[in-house]
Amino acid sequence: MLGLWADAEDVYMALLVEDESDIAVISYRAEAGLYPSVAARHPPAIRLERAIRDLFGLEAEGAPDTRPWLDLGFWDVAHPLGDRKAAQQHAPYAFLPVQGEALHQIPVGPVHAGIIEPGHFRFTANGEYVVRLEQRLGWVHKGIEALMTGASLELAAKLAGRTSGDSTVAYAWAFAQAAEAALQISAPPRALYLRALMAELERIANHFGDIGAICNDASFSLMHAQCGILRERTLRVAEACFGHRLMMDMIVPSGVARDISPDGIEHLQKLLAEARRIFPRLIDLYDETASLQDRTVTTGIVRQDYARQFGAGGFVGRASGRGFDARRNPGYAPYGELDFEVPVLEAGDVNARVWIRIREIEQSLSLIDQLLAGLPAGETITAIPSELGTGEGLGFIEAFRGDVLVWLRLDGNARVARCHLRDASWFQWPILEVAIENNIVADFPLCNKSFNCSYSGHDL
Amino acid sequence: MRKTLFESLTHGPLTEPAPAPDEAALAELAQSVNRAALARLGRSLSIREVDAGSCNGCELEIHALSNAFYDLERFGLRFVASPRHADVLMVTGPVTKNMREALLRTYNATPDPKWVVAVGACAVDGGIFAGTYAVAGGVSETIPVDLHIRGCPPTPTQLLSGLLALLQP
Numbered sequence: 295m296l297g298l299w300a301d302a303e304d305v306y307m308a309l310l311v312e313d314e315s316d317i318a319v320i321s322y323r324a325e326a327g328l329y330p331s332v333a334a335r336h337p338p339a340i341r342l343e344r345a346i347r348d349l350f351g352l353e354a355e356g357a358p359d360t361r362p363w364l365d366l367g368f369w370d371v372a373h374p375l376g377d378r379k380a381a382q383q384h385a386p387y388a389f390l391p392v393q394g395e396a397l398h399q400i401p402v403g404p405v406h407a408g409i410i411e412p413g414h415f416r417f418t419a420n421g422e423y424v425v426r427l428e429q430r431l432g433w434v435h436k437g438i439e440a441l442m443t444g445a446s447l448e449l450a451a452k453l454a455g456r457t458s459g460d461s462t463v464a465y466a467w468a469f470a471q472a473a474e475a476a477l478q479i480s481a482p483p484r485a486l487y488l489r490a491l492m493a494e495l496e497r498i499a500n501h502f503g504d505i506g507a508i509c510n511d512a513s514f515s516l517m518h519a520q521c522g523i524l525r526e527r528t529l530r531v532a533e534a535c536f537g538h539r540l541m542m543d544m545i546v547p548s549g550v551a552r553d554i555s556p557d558g559i560e561h562l563q564k565l566l567a568e569a570r571r572i573f574p575r576l577i578d579l580y581d582e583t584a585s586l587q588d589r590t591v592t593t594g595i596v597r598q599d600y601a602r603q604f605g606a607g608g609f610v611g612r613a614s615g616r617g618f619d620a621r622r623n624p625g626y627a628p629y630g631e632l633d634f635e636v637p638v639l640e641a642g643d644v645n646a647r648v649w650i651r652i653r654e655i656e657q658s659l660s661l662i663d664q665l666l667a668g669l670p671a672g673e674t675i676t677a678i679p680s681e682l683g684t685g686e687g688l689g690f691i692e693a694f695r696g697d698v699l700v701w702l703r704l705d706g707n708a709r710v711a712r713c714h715l716r717d718a719s720w721f722q723w724p725i726l727e728v729a730i731e732n733n734i735v736a737d738f739p740l741c742n743k744s745f746n747c748s749y750s751g752h753d754l
Numbered sequence: 755m756r757k758t759l760f761e762s763l764t765h766g767p768l769t770e771p772a773p774a775p776d777e778a779a780l781a782e783l784a785q786s787v788n789r790a791a792l793a794r795l796g797r798s799l800s801i802r803e804v805d806a807g808s809c810n811g812c813e814l815e816i817h818a819l820s821n822a823f824y825d826l827e828r829f830g831l832r833f834v835a836s837p838r839h840a841d842v843l844m845v846t847g848p849v850t851k852n853m854r855e856a857l858l859r860t861y862n863a864t865p866d867p868k869w870v871v872a873v874g875a876c877a878v879d880g881g882i883f884a885g886t887y888a889v890a891g892g893v894s895e896t897i898p899v900d901l902h903i904r905g906c907p908p909t910p911t912q913l914l915s916g917l918l919a920l921l922q923p
Contacts (some may be wrong), residue, residue, distance in 0.1 A: 305879050316808035368851040374887040407835035409803045409816050412853060433852045434807045437886030451880060459811025459907065505815070505888070520758065523768060538813055539909060579755050750809045 295605060296662040296690070298332060298342040298700045299714040300350040300375075305329045306714075308688070308699060315624040317688060319701070324352045329511075331357040336602045338721055349439070350376035361388065364432040364753065375440055389428050392418045397425060400735065404433045405420045407468030411749035415738075422734040435753040442702075442713035447473055447547050450710045454700065455542050457715050458751030464693030466545035466713065468700040471626065473547035475687030476704050477679060483670040485549040486628045491562075491665045492532070492541045493551075493691070495660040498569070499528040500694040501651040501658075504746050508648055509580065511739045512589040520576050527565060534561045552736075556598070557614055559666055563668075568660055590645040594729040594741035598630060598642065605698025606725055607718040609654070610745055613639050613646035620692035632664050644744040682708045693718060717751030768822040771912050772829070772918060779901055779919035786900040797921050798830035801871075802840035802864065806857045806893065807883070808847030811907040812874040816844065818910040831917055837863040842920070844871045845897075848880035849890045861897045869920065872899045873913065875906040 296308040300650040304321045322329050332339040343354040351373030365372070367384035392399075397418050404412035414430040438457055440448050454469035455462045467489050474480055481489070504519025522677030529539040534543050535558035544551050580586065596606070599734035601614035611618055617638040621629040637653035639646040663690060682704050696718025705711035726745050730738055797889040803816060806918070820827040834840050838861045849857055861870070875881040879892040888920050903916035 346866045366855065369887050393769065404853065405804055405860050409805075409813055409833060411805045411808070411813065412856065413808055433856070434805070434847065434850055435852055435888050436807055436848060436850055436883045437888035438883070440886050440888075441883065449882075452902075456809040456811070456882060456906075459809040460814060462809075462811065466807075516755070516758065519822060522818075523823075526818060526821050526823050540905065542811070575758055579758060583755065614824050628788070748810065 295332070295336060295338060295714040296697070297701070297714070298339050298346070299701065300324075300352055301532075301703065301712045301714075302350075302376075302382055303327075303352075305346065306701065306746060307332065308701070310572060310624070312618075313623065317624060317690060319688060324572045327352050328355050329570060330355055330578065331488050333357055333359070336603075338561060340721065341724065347373075349374060351379075360541065361474065364435045366430075366432050374437065387430065389416050389430075390426070392426055394420070396420055406696075413749050417738070418465060422736070424730050424733055424738070425734055427730045427738075429723060429727060430459045431723065431749065434750045436625050436750075438754045439712075442710050444705075445710050447682075447710070450702075451546050452496070452543055454713075454715060455545075457754060458693075458717060458748040459540060459542075460748065461496070461693040461695065461698065461751065462540050462542045463545060463715075464691045464698050465700070466543070467493060468689035468698045468715075469702070469713075470545050470547045471689030472687040472700040472702045473689075475689070476685035476686065476702060477547070477682060477687070479548055479676060479679065481549045481677055482673040484672045485629070485674045486549045487669050488554060488674065489545050489663050490628050490632075491554070491662060491669075492536065492544060493725065494661045494665070495528060495532050495535075496541065497694040498655050498658045498743060499525050499532070499668070500527060500746075501655050504743065505576075505580070505651055507746075508644065508740060508743045509586060510592070512584065512586055513584045515578060517580060517586075520579075524569060524572060526578075527568060531561045531565045534558060536719065538617070546675070546750055548678050550672070551675075553674045562595065562662060564588045566662060569659055571656075573655065580652075589737070589740060590648060590744075591643060593737050594596040594733055594744060596642040596725055596729045598640070600725050600728060601642070604721040604725055606721050607692075608694070608722070609647045609650040610696065610722045610725065612637060612650045614642035615640050617743075618697075620690050620697040624690060626677070626691070628665075628668075631668065632661055634661050643741055647744040680708075682706065695719065695748065696722065698751075715754065716750075717748050719747035719749075719752040722747050723752060756896070766819045766875055769825045769828070770823055773915040775919040775922055776903075776912070776915035779903065780922060781918045782901055783919055783922075796830075799841045799920065800832055800834040800839050801842045801844050802834055802837045802860070803844045804837075804857060804860050806845050806853045806877075806896075807850035807889070808874060808876060812846040812877075815907045815910050815913060816846070816873065819913055824910045824914055826914070826917075827916065829921060830919075834884070834922050837861075838865065840864050840868070842869045842871055843897075844873055845893045845899075846873045846877055848876040848883040849893055850898045851888055851890050857893075867914045869900040871901045871903060871920070872896055873903045873908060875904055878902055878904060879905070
């Protein structure tokens, strides 16, 4: 299952059979606001169904968990995308019961100690060991999908690009892909290459940052400082090429907002040379520091069957034997013309998630080389037809943390009727709850950082 | 490790000269900040960052302030883990309704005298997210703000010039 969302009275589910390349989207009319629970048979749908109920008021019959998810009791309206009833008084949120001797609870958040996004974690521990972690998310819910309804394509693309700032390129691309599918147009070849260039820059910038931050959470600040330099250099090159460090608003439906600057290619080549000179040394540093390995090896193991069942994307899945990558399957232009490997490991621990990132950086550096070598000449944007129609479209892009899905329907008046955005984190957060079990509380930051799930991308 | 450390010693520092304090920030601060209190705390301020609903773009750039190029700590500014240790609250995002109470409690937990720096376009008035059922608006609608640093997200240099304005005697 790739996604589960609602649109007025209909519930949609996106499905992909492993190793097939066609995504199927099925819809079900929820008569009298009811639909059969998917979560009753497939636990990854639990939080999605809870979110659908909070936003639309549609009930999943037979659902295993009917507690609210995004609605934390602070809104004036209930079901803001559905019947918009006045909000009722919420009962206190019931965390799952925990029984046993000598257990204590540690509530953390929503305001965390670092410079990170807000979320609530309820740990139950026995001494140092975590017996259960339960997450409560939704704090940064901004109502992005409500803003999407009635938005022009231009505004909607900007909103998509601000769903999760660290994946702004991937979201803007997924939105553009969905819009182009709905409009039955395609971006010119040069635009596709530039999009991929931005996406790979975004990937390496985030991976550099993550590797450093994971090591920093094990108190190895040398790696943090060195990776921070590579990340900063990457962002500066992104700014030199595209005029914005995070490359926000550069990908738009039908193409890219601007061409690469004339000296951009030279900047990129310098960056590649620098990364290839410094990064191997940092890999050795990581690999040869026993005290660091002691923290990352066998910590926070994700079982392979969970990674497969949840369809966990990105490094979370790939470190646990799931080799899925949207660039390959279903695949999208221009990656079919490029040569790259999708690294897969079996161990599923923090160490494996670090190594997947290391290998992906190497692949992305090679992809940037290929993209520069093959960059086609020509237009960077095509005209959008003035008659937009009422088509539907789906976008599916590999962000640095996993696959992003965007589905939209146009309203016939050049505006978005409904747009749903699904972050990879939806299928990674639940696994983190399990991965931390039987690890010590002090390893949670390390584990959490190795997942680096998006709060904003999840909460919307 | 030896090679990396050795190169760090022989290679000059990457840290760049400080940008000038932002003029607009100085003007805004002239209106809002209690200079006597600032003088008492001197040129060393502890900052507590609170994400009240951002897309995490601002957090990325705030993180960058600590890298070798910007090296925030050389100015006596540092990030702390608790609002109880902080002189400055740095708040990002439109304030979501879900985060409003948490932000207010964080503000109340910060000892006086204190300043609030609102970072990013959304923190001014909700920005692109303004007006939904889930957004309470800009930071100043929930807690008093002394300084706004605009941008989507502001670059580390913009953040630095805004913060340096806070340190001007």
